Amino acid sequence: MTKYAILSDFHPKGEVSKKYGVYLEDKGISARATVVVGKDGRVKWCKVNELPAQRRNDEIVKACE
Secondary structure (H helix, E strand, O other), X not given: OOXXXXXXXXXXXXXXXXXXXOEEOOOOEEOEEEEEEOOOXXXXXXXXXXXXXXXXXXXXXXXXX
């Protein structure tokens, strides 16, 4: 089983999502974004879903392969 680190941008509020450009300043929340970062620190895949749409786990799993 492969393990992946997961980051939730909770505190300080929006710090990471602002760096990725997915913080919704007018709403005070982050967009529903999923970003896959490679071991080299580069973004390999990113998807922003419209609120309240759910993420598709199959897309995320494929991006991590």
